[in-house]
Amino acid sequence: MSALRPRIHFTARQHWLNDPNGLVYAGGRYHLYYQFNPRANDHGYMSWGHATSPDLLTWTEHDVALPWREGHDVYSGSAVVDWQGTSGLGQPGDPHPPVVAMYTGAGDHHQAQYLAVSRDGGTTWAFATPEPVLDEGKQDFRDPKTFWHAPSAQWISVVVHPVERQIGVYGSPDLHGWQTLSTFGPAGGVDGIWEVPDLFPLMDQTGRERWVMKVDVFAGAPQGGTGAQYWVGDFDGRAFTPTQQARWADWGKDFYAAVTYSDLPQSGRCVWLAWMNSWDYATQLPTHPWRGAMTLPRDLGLVPDGSGWALTQTPVQELDALRGESTALHGHGQEVEVTPGQPLDLTLSVPFGSSLTLTFTSAQGMEARLGVDGGQLTLTRPGPAGVAGFAGTHTVPLPTHSSDLDLRVILDACSIEVFAYGGQISVTDLLLPGSPIHRLTLDGAVTGEVWTLRPVMPDWNDSAAGESAEDQTVGR
Structure with a gap:
């Protein structure tokens, strides 16, 4: 795969x-x-x-x-x-x-x-x-x-x-x-x-x-x-x-x-x-x-x-059945190492009025950054060479609430899906990592949990279908 x-x-x-x-x-x-x-x-x-x-x-x-x-x-x-x-x-x-x-x-x-x-x-x-x-x-x-x-x-x-x-x-x-x-x-x-x-x-x-x-x-x-x-x-x-x-x-x-x-x-x-x-x-x-x-x-x-x-x-509720090992999240510069390319399911609670930065990193550097500050959510992704219009920061206005912000974040090999306030806000973005994501870094006052997710798609051998490993390395 x-x-x-x-x-x-x-x-x-x-x-x-x-x-x-x-x-x-x-x-x-x-x-x-x-x-x-x-x-x-x-x-x-x-x-x-x-x-x-x-x-x-x-x-x-x-x-x-x-x-x-x-x-x-x-x-x-x-x-x-x-x-x-x-x-x-x-x-x-x-x-x-x-x-x-x-x-x-x-x-x-x-x-x-x-x-x-x-x-x-x-x-x-x-x-x-x-x-x-x-x-x-x-x-x-x-x-x-x-x-x-x-x-x-x-x-x-x-x-x-x-x-x-x-x-x-x-x-x-x-x-x-x-x-x-x-x-x-x-x-x-x-x-x-x-x-x-x-x-x-x-x-x-x-x-x-x-x-x-x-x-x-x-x-x-x-x-x-x-x-x-x-x-x-x-x-x-x-x-x-x-x-x-x-x-x-x-x-x-x-x-x-x-x-x-x-x-x-x-x-x-x-x-x-x-x-x-x-x-x-x-x-x-x-x-x-x-x-x-x-x-x-x-x-x-x-x-x-x-x-x-x-x-x-x-x-869908069926996703919960794919959850495996979990790690508690507390922010304040916490780093979590994960198996490269591992699908993840994060639940986060950001106290009212607080900010959050969640960074996803590969051996090539930052592959995605999720931020919450000043009533808005931002999702930043770099872009590979040759894919015009991909890189950028996507800004999302958050509803006015006087309560903590709940977030659920689903990370897969080439995507991130973010759900806020019980799903009232959803943000769906592709990612094109230079190499598989292996580290999460959390800054800010936040509590939560991250689960590994059991892969369910077939382990197709893309190389056998005419692709070399180099073909799937995205350059920047």
């Missing part, structure tokens, strides 16, 4: 990966489909790659689920279990209800929405409709997120109109025939085109159901470039009505195309994950034979924050 290959985050064994697609629990497994180039390490020949997991963390990669074919790229979309058989795509005697994917087929300056079906619990797939089921005759019209809306007894799909900065809301009784119900936007951040919408319910702390509309922006995010924004509001089966202004879902540089899981076995649970990357430099990352990783899956919730409702994100 190379020095940059994540140990607890999903990567494909080889080739290019971007947006998660078709996240669904079916056939007793969590399925992760994703934008994938089965031929090379850059964006092209778009297909749906496929991996499954029993626990959202331990992934097994499978054959391509929906392959590219001449004139038909398989772009992003979603998957649902058709429990009631409304689609007519199942057959008598099937061991599972049909799993139906609605995806964007792209070619010849035209994008429209198509169906594919799996009759064995999401394992193998067939293209279900030679013609699109939803077509606006447009060049840019993509990324359907589809779900069953029980109160209105219909399927709902939100599909983005990227150039217009709008999201179309469509309804269907059977996933085949669709009608326009409403249009949302432009609103919030509109500096760049919109992509990858999602619409999902969450219970607030009073037990009331609220709805969250999420869409990604191609420019204008907090650290520049791509990012994700969301609104909290109401959905009546036809239109989404926001009840507060747009907010950023993540304050880092590398959080894009997050989508929620369908048909989770735990009632009321909501989980999503995102592509951990930025289009500012995604094609420049010095990894081989793979390129692209997913964030950790995250449990979602809603909490009041004085000016409305804040979306919370926390690493």
Whole structure:
């Protein structure tokens, strides 16, 4: 396994990966489909790659689920279990209800929405409709997120109109025939085109159901470039009505195309994950034979924050089972030596009004520095030669609180994910260490604990796939 290959985050064994697609629990497994180039390490020949997991963390990669074919790229979309058989795509005697994917087929300056079906619990797939089921005759019209809306007894799909900065809301009784119900936007951040919408319910702390509309922006995010924004509001089966202004879902540089899981076995649970990357430099990352990783899956919730409702994100509870040895943290110049490249899980409490500096160091020097001071959080990372726009300091305003600041920090070989105030703030950044991180240094009044995390990704031999050890050493 190379020095940059994540140990607890999903990567494909080889080739290019971007947006998660078709996240669904079916056939007793969590399925992760994703934008994938089965031929090379850059964006092209778009297909749906496929991996499954029993626990959202331990992934097994499978054959391509929906392959590219001449004139038909398989772009992003979603998957649902058709429990009631409304689609007519199942057959008598099937061991599972049909799993139906609605995806964007792209070619010849035209994008429209198509169906594919799996009759064995999401394992193998067939293209279900030679013609699109939803077509606006447009060049840019993509990324359907589809779900069953029980109160209105219909399927709902939100599909983005990227150039217009709008999201179309469509309804269907059977996933085949669709009608326009409403249009949302432009609103919030509109500096760049919109992509990858999602619409999902969450219970607030009073037990009331609220709805969250999420869409990604191609420019204008907090650290520049791509990012994700969301609104909290109401959905009546036809239109989404926001009840507060747009907010950023993540304050880092590398959080894009997050989508929620369908048909989770735990009632009321909501989980999503995102592509951990930025289009500012995604094609420049010095990894081989793979390129692209997913964030950790995250449990979602809603909490009041004085000016409305804040979306919370926390690493899925299953991550706790990977914890191993622990070390108490107390700050004041404390140094903690760790096995080079070891995944870590830190919990920290910073007293109200205090400051913190947490530095991650390799044999090459500082690889990341997390700071808290004066009502803001900063995350600094150096950048390797040849990856423009990577190095810098990312500044995050913290909510006004009169209590201690809780932080959770997840470190992997090439990433850091920070969660503050119970997940009201998340910061997701890639790292490209010159060599594996082996030391933590804490300055400031802080208490906490750091756990080692058991690696769960396969120990692929990247060198055997055509990469030398030198190829994974990042120079500065």
